[in-house]
Amino acid sequence: MSAESRFLTLLRLLANDPGAQGLQDDVAVLQVGGVRLVLTSDTMVEGVHYLPTDPPADIGWKLAAVNLSDLAAKGARPVGCLLNYALSGDDSWDAAFLEGLGEALSRYAMPLLGGDTVQMPAGSPRSYSLTAIGEASGPVPVRAGAQAGDRLYLTGPVGDAGAGLDLLRSNPGASGPLVDAYRRPKPRLVEGALLCPDVHAMMDVSDGLLIDAARMAEASGLAVTIDHIPLSSALELARGASTALQIAAAQAGDDYELLFALPPTLKPPVRAIPVGRFSTGSGLSLVIDGAAMPLPPSLGWEHG
Amino acid sequence: MSAESRFLTLLRLLANDPGAQGLQDDVAVLQVGGVRLVLTSDTMVEGVHYLPTDPPADIGWKLAAVNLSDLAAKGARPVGCLLNYALSGDDSWDAAFLEGLGEALSRYAMPLLGGDTVQMPAGSPRSYSLTAIGEASGPVPVRAGAQAGDRLYLTGPVGDAGAGLDLLRSNPGASGPLVDAYRRPKPRLVEGALLCPDVHAMMDVSDGLLIDAARMAEASGLAVTIDHIPLSSALELARGASTALQIAAAQAGDDYELLFALPPTLKPPVRAIPVGRFSTGSGLSLVIDGAAMPLPPSLGWEHG
Structure with a gap:
């Protein structure tokens, strides 16, 4: 059992709300008022999820795209996102990251609503998270629903x-x-x-x-x-x-x-x-x- | 002007949705159906926002508490949160972090709905983000509304x-x-x-x-x-x-x-x-x- 699997086992004990869907899926589904929200969050770590040599605009695009892809898999319409950003110490790098992120957000009509910006200790690999919120446009498919013969x-x-x-x-x-x-x-x-x-x-x-x-x-x-x-x-x-x-x-x-x-x-x-x-x-x-x-x-x- | 201020200037160009409130506040406000959602996200970085010697249960508690505090400042009721977690490589450390996080979530009735777990390269300072979603219980106070004489x-x-x-x-x-x-x-x-x-x-x-x-x-x-x-x-x-x-x-x-x-x-x-x-x-x-x-x-x- 990997470290992540062991952690998820503990996390499931905590995530016992029906909206968490037992953490079996890539998204959470939250009924608020008459609306079903689809929630997802993905983190990208330098050297793990992207190459340190990847252009910053592409890293920004990809952070938006991987979260949008989770909404897509649930048939959800993007309604907004929050960015957690680790400053690079290089303004032009940061600007290029935002340009690529902005291209994807604009292409797929997902407004940036807020988030948090932090400074990492010098020399640390950086990581970025995006939390995307979508609105279900119909039934929200789960990964557990396949039937024999499908x-x-x-x-x-x-x-x-x-x-x-x-x-x-x-x-x-x-x-x-x-x-x-x-x-x-x-x-x-x-x-x-x-x-x-x-x-x-x-x-x-x-x-x-x-x-x-x-x-x-x-x-x-x-x-x-x-x-x-x-x-x-x-x-x-x-x-x-x-x-x-x-x-x-x-x-x-x-x-x-x-x-x-x-x-x-x-x-x-x-x-x-x-x-x-x-x-x-x-x-x-x-x-x-x-x-x-x-x-x-x-x-x-x-x-x- | 600090690196963060410069970054926020760029970010405001991107965050032009009314829900972002010009990134002037600690939260975003999103009208979905008949409900006003209050959204906030905070990142804690080892050595920046907490001491490496702090007990993991306290770090978990604090990550929940700082996000709940942003909801409190807007009079919002917590409806759920997503966790972005960097595995420590030490199962008992991770378990203690979750225990403290879970204490705060349970005390303040905020369900954990999902998130993402990543492995950082060895030796990196770790960081954690929580994104909290609340439902406005009345008017959502902004920080810009004070009046002379108040x-x-x-x-x-x-x-x-x-x-x-x-x-x-x-x-x-x-x-x-x-x-x-x-x-x-x-x-x-x-x-x-x-x-x-x-x-x-x-x-x-x-x-x-x-x-x-x-x-x-x-x-x-x-x-x-x-x-x-x-x-x-x-x-x-x-x-x-x-x-x-x-x-x-x-x-x-x-x-x-x-x-x-x-x-x-x-x-x-x-x-x-x-x-x-x-x-x-x-x-x-x-x-x-x-x-x-x-x-x-x-x-x-x-x-x-």
Whole structure:
């Protein structure tokens, strides 16, 4: 059991309000007056969630995007956010961070409402949190709602962001669509809002297709089979199509596509790629080109 | 201009939603459905906002209390919070932090709804944020609403927490009421809710009486005279009553009493101590035992 898992076990004892949903999901849901608020908060730590060489504007964009992606997975409309910011000691760095953050907030219509600014001791890695508040536009899908027989879909290919990170690790000056996918993820807000009335379960793929599908299946008390791993043409062009590439893409995080379970009788109302199906039982199975494959040792990004 | 002031100038360009209130206040106010939400977020950094030797349960308590105090200053009822937590690498430390956090949340009826947990690189000072959501119980007082002729009040004495911090700096094993005031501040939620219909302006004294009164006066476009600095008997007993002690207490932060402006025709509906008055003009004046005093070089805790 990881340190984070042990901590979450303790935290669940404290978070016993129904709105916390047992901390099983990425968001909290709070009924206030006649409105259902969807609340989420994500922290990004230098050297853990981004590379120290990443441009500050991209870090600012990404902090907004990862929180917006959590709202998207619940079909929520952004209503505002609060920023917790650690000053860099370099005004132009801070200004560029805010510019990138502001671009994402403006693109996705999420007002910045407040927050807190702190100075870290010199030489510390810095961290930033954003807390986003959304308003549910319909039913709020949980990750635990998949049913046996449901098809599993993705709103787009996976692996681009992970390949972009690999490129940047060997060359911080790299650029192109894979690097963009890593640095400037696009939250699927429109797709989430259109999907939320129909899906049985939905989440964003932040940690990797395999691990996030396994989590959805476990939360739903089902087995899941992944039988297709969609890759972008940019990724196939850069790496050459192969089974190894498909597996790597399914283990990679940071793509922020939506992963959802839909009854077999329904067609997705948005562009989506079928990637698997749920059945009774438990566990994750992987099929590539019709052949059952052993699972890789790591299914994706495990926090802590 | 400090780094934080420069950053806030940029941030205000971004935070142009009315709910952000120009970032002039400690909270944001968001109208959702028929409800006014009061939103606040505070970050505590090791070595900046607390001593590395402070017991983890007290750090957890204080993180909750400082956010609850911001809700108190707006007369808001807590409805929930999100925690951003940096794992310590020591399970028993983390458990003790949660125990203290949980004590405060339970005492003041604020449910923990969710958040995010991260692992910092080894050796980094850690930081924690809490974002608190409240529901306005009446008018939401701003700090800019004081009027000429208003009396200025405090809900309790100042200086205890600062004296506690001084004691702990020279002896991390110190204990007693002053140390308790520093480590376990009590948010004035009941007082804030009772005061909010009557006050012209209200805020909590987190940075010191002199600096916070000066901020209220500046935001209101007025002058303020502080003519009384209330001290606790614990503080006078420990330090011996003196003018120097009164000035030190008025510069000290972390007391979290409420500071409010009330028309001279009204009597406060809660226990409160008159400490000054507002008049036309600008600036802060200090009068002790009827004699005008020069202002000390530092008025209180200046962020950044």
